[in-house]
Amino acid sequence: MNSRTITILRELMAARSPLTSDYLASINQVTSRTTREDVKQLDVTLSHNGAVVESIRGTGYKLHIKDDQKFRKFLQEVLEEEAGEAPLVPDLPEERTAYLIRRLLLTDDYLKLDDLAEEMHISKSTIQNDLKNAKKILANYDIHLESRPNYGLRATGSELKLRFCMAEYIFDRSEEAGQSLLNAQLTSLAKEDLTVIWKIIMNQIKENGLTLSDIAINNLFIHLAIAYQRIKNGYHVSLYNKDMDDILDKKEYQVAKKIVGRVEESFQVAFPQTEVAYIAIHLLGTKMLYQTGMEIDQVMEDDIYQVVMSILERIEEKLALGIRQDQELIISLGLHLKPAINRYKYGMNIRNPMLEDIKTNYPLAFEAGLIAGLVLEEYTDAKIDENEIGYLALHIGAAIERQKLKTGPKRCLVVCASGMGSAQLLFYKLKSQFGEKLDVVGTTEYYRLNQASFKDIDFIVSSIPIPEQLPVPVIEVNTILGDADLKKIETYVADPKQSIADYFKQDLIFLQKDFASKQEVLEFLADTLTEKKLVDETFLAAVEEREAVAPTAFGNLVAVPHPITPQSNQTFLAFCTLKRAIDWSGKRVQFVCLLSVEKESTADLQSMYDLLGRVIDDPAIVQRLLKARDYEAFIDVLPK
Known part of the structure; x- marks a missing residue:
């Protein structure tokens, strides 16, 4: 099986409904005719292995498994073939890019484009395009391609960054820690050597009472294996003296x-001091585990606490x-950031195998994570x-879920400066207007506000301006509540249930457009929304900044x-199919679904994401929407 048919098989296995x-x-970047031939070939293969591909007229293809045991055995053979000694020739652009990066990283000599093109069975013009993508990725690691006439290309950069890049593009980190982490096709390390390194790490962790996450152990193992191989070949990491001094003082350096020392004894190699410091950086970059019952001041230095609170302020x-x-x-972010800041300081990479799932299933939490990342960039300058x-x-998403579990009415505190009489008037007006939906926990004068506890308070209703920054929102109203005041409070109290049709407006749906690039799509949508006075001229720059x-492409041919x-004064969605x-x-x-949320909105954004998710996560719905040629056909596809 080639990589296209493997991709088709994976898509069919994952799909809940037939795929066109x-x-x-589109997934394989070939014509429909080629795909039909690939499906026929796949069906012939599967027919001998316990499954068939059913073609459902007018709907698409569906996988039907007839013999579960036989099919599972076949899948095992496919996986073994993928990881076998004769790797598949890369077909897709991203596969070819990764292949080029691996080849460039693993040779000390120059590589000629003609030789690479022949090796990969592609044209010279195709490999030149792939090389542009490879250069962009390598530039993220400060690795550059040195060109020499008549010789070809060679990757150059600091030994530290070369190793980081190798860890990402040569080793498979998706498998269980310590199991087949190194691809024998790409390294001279024997499996027995890797087992020795793994045991050394595990024994030292146990002896020194360290608590490391699986991901941290994984990273340490991979990088130690790389270090051993590169030292054998005469390459060494270098660190600035000041950085060295900082590390030598740490307990982790002794570990x-x-x-x-154990690795040196086992393999008869000598690690210089800088290499030991490099391993210490990994131990400094490990993730501590959250222990329930801890007080914040027991687990967090003041500077980390300030960073955490700055992040949460900005997210709010x-x-x-x-x-x-x-x-x-607060505690889980603090425990995460203490070691993470060491990683940022030394430019260390960390792989997140759950990234695509997080982006797809928790988009609101991911947006909050982006805001947190921007605050951290200001703090660390990295x-x-x-x-x-x-x-x-992930930490933020857990907090959002905890927030959803809170039951009962919203709770507010009333602040008034003109005497208890007016405060009581506000109190009873709120009770009569909102009934069981709002629990008014009490009233207080402004000067006593600093004595109030904000625990379990959702917001404050105040008849006077409150200049101080409080941990909960403040709704400023008139002492005699008018309709506008009540409407403001209603936005905090209500739990609106939106229909998906409310977000699909006819004048914001643009079908069958003939754009050729991401930039063309964004410029068209931004210009159209500006003409409709939904956004201003700064909107496109804000989208490009995000x-x-x-990037906001979520897979399944969808970008949001x-x-x-x-940026806008109302929440809306604009759609564009190509x-x-x-x-x-x-x-x-x-x-393409462009999303714009109202400034200072207090609405439940997750509900909108859930509504949108029902549409864009389903390949069958997306395909039917892509075929729609008018608004009625488009709306008719939407789940009722």
């Missing part, structure tokens, strides 16, 4: 010395999630990448671009 040849063609300011006072979130943002989003932090912070799929920062996209 158009969809499968690193023990680990390296931009997204109004109501999680700023979540003590479990670039925070998507992998780290994904880990921050794309620069992390949006500004990095709310005649042909385009490249969207490395992913194929044909269905």
Whole structure:
């Protein structure tokens, strides 16, 4: 089986409903005709292995498994073939890019484009395009391609960054720690040597009472294996003297010395001091585990606490999630950031195997993670990448879920300066207006506000301006509540249930457009929305700023671009379908949904994401929406 048919098989296995040849063609970047031939070939193969591909007229293809045991055995053979000694020739652009990066990283000599093109069975013009993508990726690691006439290309950069890049592109980190982590096709290390390194790490962790996460152990193992191989070949990491001094003072350096000592004894190699320091950086970059019952001052230095609170303030300011006072979130973020800041300081990479799932299933938490990442960049003066943002989003997502579990009415405190009489008037007006939906926990004068506890308070209703920054929102109203005042409070009290049709407006749906690039799509949507006075001229720049932090293509041919912070005076969605799929920062996209959230909105954004998710997560729905040629056909596809 080639990589296209393997991709088709994976898509069919994952699909809840039939998939069209158009969809499968878009995924593999081939014509529908080629896809139909690939499906026929796949069906012949599967028919001998316990399954068939059913073709359902007018609907698409569906996988039907007849003999579960036989099919499972076949899948095992496919996986073994993929990891076998004769790797598949890469077909897709991203596969070819990764292949080029591996080849460039693993040779000390120059590589000629003609030789690479022949090796990969592609044209010279194709490999030149792939090389552009490879250069962009390598540039993220400060690795550059040195060109020499008549010789070819060679990757050059600091030994530290070369290793980081190798860890990402040569080793498979998706498997269980310590199991087949190194691809024998790409390294001279024997399996027995890897087993020795693994045992050394595990023994030292146990002896020194360290608590490391699985991901941290994984990273340490991979990098120690790389270090051993590179030292054998005469390469060494170098660190600035000041950085060395900082590391030598740490307890983790002593543990690193023990680990390296055992490796030196086992393999008869000598690690210089800088290499020991490098292993210590990994131990400094491990993730501590949250222990229930700890007080914040027991687990967090003041500077880390300030960073955590700055992050939560910024998230509250931009997204109004109501999680700023979540003590479990404060502690878990603090425990995560203490070692993570060491990683940022030394430019260390960390892989997040859950990243795509987090982006797809917890988009609101991921947006909050992006905001957290921007605050961290200000604090550390280092670039925070998507992998780290994904880990921050997990902590934030847990807090969002905890917030949802809170039951009962919203709770507010009334503040008034003109005497208890007017405060009581406000109190009873609120009770009569909102009944069981709002629990008014009490009234207080402004000067006593600093004595009030904000625990379990959702917001404050005040008849006077409150200049201080409080941990909960303040709604300023008139002493005699008018309709406008009540409407303001209603937005905090209500739990609106939105229909999906409310977000699909006819004048914001643009079908079968013939754009050729991501930029064309964004410019068209931004210009159209500006003409309709829904946004201003700064909107496009805000969307592009968000794309620069992390592209918004979610797979399934869908992208959901949006500004990095709310820009508009109302919440809306704008849709654009394309005649042909385009490249969207490395992913194929044909269905674009631009999202804009109202500034200072207190609405439950997760509900909108849930509604949208029902549409864009289903390949069959997306394919039918892509075929729609008018508004009625488009709306008719939507889940009722």
